[in-house]
Amino acid sequence: MNSFNINNIIRPNVKAMKAYSSARDEFQEINDDFVFLDANENPFNNGLNRYPDPLQRNVKSILSKIKNFPANQILLGNGSDEVLDLIFRAFCEPNQDNVIAISPSYGMYGVLANLNAIEYRKSLLNEENFQPNIEDIFSKVDDNTKMIFLCSPNNPTGEIIKRDSILGIVNRFNGLVIIDEAYIDFAMEPSWINEIKNYPNVIVTQTLSKAVGLAGIRLGILYASQEIIDVLIKIKPPYNINQLTQLKAIEILGNYDKVVDETNTIIEQKDFLEQALAEISFVEKIYPSDANFILIKVDNANERYNQLIEKGIVIRNRNNDDLCENCLRITVGTEDENGKLVEALNSLKY
Structure with a gap:
C-alpha cells in the first residue's frame, strides 16, 4: 500500500536551502503609476525593458480555467524538458538514486538522468499491446528508486496507458510517478491532472508544443x-x-x-491517414494511436525512410528503438501534407 511522504524523497540540500528572491517576488503589485527602481532595469520603455512576471500569473490563470485546476499548483518551464530537469534536481541524489522509465519512450528522460548522474533503468513495454509490464517495473524498484516515468499517450508507440495500469503503479510506489501527457489533447481518455488531489505522488506534465501549436515558444507545464x-x-x-x-x-x-x-481536424486527418496506410502493401502493421502521430511497421524502415526523403517528405525513423524494428513514426499534417505523403508512399517501389 502506498505510503508516500514528500519529506522522505526531497534531497537534503534542497530541503535546507532558501530560494532566491527576485525584486518582483518581493513586490508583486503591478501598477503603472508606480516608479520601479528596485530591479536595476533600464528605465527607458521599449515594451521589454522590465523583467517578466516571475510567477506567470496571467498565463496560469488562463490555464487554470481551461484545465479546471488550481493556478497555485501549476509550474511553468522552458519546455517540458526544463520542468522534468527540475524534478530530477529536487528529488534525486546524484550517484546514489535511480529512476525507472518504460521503453520505448521519450528519450529525454534518459538524457536528464545521465545529466544529473542518476541511474536510468528501463522497463520494456509488453510487445503485444505496448502497455507497461508492472511486475517488471517493480522488479527494478529498490530503496533508491525515486521516480517512475510514464509517457501517456506514449511516444513513439502512440497508445495511452490504461488507467488500471497507472493505478497499479501509483498505488504501490512510494516515490513520484511522473505522467507525461504531451499528447493528451488528442486522446479520448481524460487527463490525470484531475486525480492529483487523490494521489499526492503523481506529477503530470503537459506542453503547449503539440495541440496548442506553440512549439516555437517552448512552454512546458x-x-x-x-x-x-x-x-x-x-x-x-x-x-x-x-x-x-x-x-x-x-x-x-x-x-x-x-x-x-485544430485538434479535432488533426484527429480526423489521422483517421484518413490510417485508412490510406492500410492500403500500402509494404505497411505490415499500423499501431493504435491516441496521439497526433502514427507508428507503422514496414518491410524495411531505413529504405522507406530514405525513399521519402528523396521525395521531400521527412518522417521519423524509429528502427533503433526498443521493440520498434522497422518502424516509422508519421506526424499527422494538414490535409494537403497528408495527401502528398500518401501520394509519395503509393509511388514507391514495392
Missing part, C-alpha cells in the same frame, strides 16, 4: 500538489519564462476554441 510545487519553486531560476513567451501564450490560449477545432 507541470501540475502537482502544493507541496511538490513549493519544492520546485525553490530551485527554479528567476524570470525563467520570458515576457514574449508569456504574451504569446496568453494570446493563443485566450482563443482556446480555435485550439480545439
Whole structure:
C-alpha cells in the first residue's frame, strides 16, 4: 500500500536551502503609476525593458480555467524538458538514486538522468499491446528508486496507458510517478491532472508544443500538489519564462476554441491517414494511436525512410528503438501534407 511522504524523497540540500528572491517576488503589485527602481532595469520603455512576471500569473490563470485546476499548483518551464530537469534536481541524489522509465519512450528522460548522474533503468513495454509490464517495473524498484516515468499517450508507440495500469503503479510506489501527457489533447481518455488531489505522488506534465501549436515558444507545464510545487519553486531560476513567451501564450490560449477545432481536424486527418496506410502493401502493421502521430511497421524502415526523403517528405525513423524494428513514426499534417505523403508512399517501389 502506498505510503508516500514528500519529506522522505526531497534531497537534503534542497530541503535546507532558501530560494532566491527576485525584486518582483518581493513586490508583486503591478501598477503603472508606480516608479520601479528596485530591479536595476533600464528605465527607458521599449515594451521589454522590465523583467517578466516571475510567477506567470496571467498565463496560469488562463490555464487554470481551461484545465479546471488550481493556478497555485501549476509550474511553468522552458519546455517540458526544463520542468522534468527540475524534478530530477529536487528529488534525486546524484550517484546514489535511480529512476525507472518504460521503453520505448521519450528519450529525454534518459538524457536528464545521465545529466544529473542518476541511474536510468528501463522497463520494456509488453510487445503485444505496448502497455507497461508492472511486475517488471517493480522488479527494478529498490530503496533508491525515486521516480517512475510514464509517457501517456506514449511516444513513439502512440497508445495511452490504461488507467488500471497507472493505478497499479501509483498505488504501490512510494516515490513520484511522473505522467507525461504531451499528447493528451488528442486522446479520448481524460487527463490525470484531475486525480492529483487523490494521489499526492503523481506529477503530470503537459506542453503547449503539440495541440496548442506553440512549439516555437517552448512552454512546458507541470501540475502537482502544493507541496511538490513549493519544492520546485525553490530551485527554479528567476524570470525563467520570458515576457514574449508569456504574451504569446496568453494570446493563443485566450482563443482556446480555435485550439480545439485544430485538434479535432488533426484527429480526423489521422483517421484518413490510417485508412490510406492500410492500403500500402509494404505497411505490415499500423499501431493504435491516441496521439497526433502514427507508428507503422514496414518491410524495411531505413529504405522507406530514405525513399521519402528523396521525395521531400521527412518522417521519423524509429528502427533503433526498443521493440520498434522497422518502424516509422508519421506526424499527422494538414490535409494537403497528408495527401502528398500518401501520394509519395503509393509511388514507391514495392
